[in-house]
Amino acid sequence: MALCKSTPNIILIGPMGAGKSTLGRLLAHELNWPFYDSDKVIEQRTGTTIPIIFELEGEAGFRRRESEVIADLAAKRPMVLATGGGAVLAADNRRLLKESGYIVYLYAPLRILLDRTVRDRNRPLMQTADPAARLKQILTEREPLYREIADLTLETDHGSAHASARQVLRLLGLKSRSPL
Numbered sequence: 001m002a003l004c005k006s007t008p009n010i011i012l013i014g015p016m017g018a019g020k021s022t023l024g025r026l027l028a029h030e031l032n033w034p035f036y037d038s039d040k041v042i043e044q045r046t047g048t049t050i051p052i053i054f055e056l057e058g059e060a061g062f063r064r065r066e067s068e069v070i071a072d073l074a075a076k077r078p079m080v081l082a083t084g085g086g087a088v089l090a091a092d093n094r095r096l097l098k099e100s101g102y103i104v105y106l107y108a109p110l111r112i113l114l115d116r117t118v119r120d121r122n123r124p125l126m127q128t129a130d131p132a133a134r135l136k137q138i139l140t141e142r143e144p145l146y147r148e149i150a151d152l153t154l155e156t157d158h159g160s161a162h163a164s165a166r167q168v169l170r171l172l173g174l175k176s177r178s179p180l
């Protein structure tokens, strides 16, 4: 969906380590729009962390909570939303996200994503004996889903988050409040 007056939302999708939260915060700041990070909202609502939700309720429990949060956030206007890497797995989430804003897919190659996530204890899906194989499998499964709903694909392996923010704002014809 193209950005127009009735749908002034920017929604960031992409795998763990792509930089969705960093870019999202920056865009929201420049636009003076609210910023939401679906993982953070889940943590606020439950009063606990993502790893503990995975431990107590499994991935299925986490996905249920993620879908609830996405359904609530999708009704807000205007906002910048950073989604969790697996938010695109459910068809309902993809439909809601697509209907509620302009979707930016942050792409980075496997080796960079691995480098950014391999030591992070807050990402339960990466707590495995072979994180490279896990990430490869995740990307194979999700890449077509990211592409299915993306209005714009941004490569994040070179250049700064500021450069990416500038690019998004320029492509959408939005004005930033400070020179980035």
Ligand code: S3P
Residues within 6 Å of the ligand: 014, 015, 016, 017, 020, 039, 050, 083, 084, 085, 086, 087, 122, 123, 124, 125
């Ligand atoms: C997940 C990504 C995480 C978080 C959870 C599951 C995934 O978010 O939602 O650990 O399935 O890829 P980030 O993409 O912000 O790391």
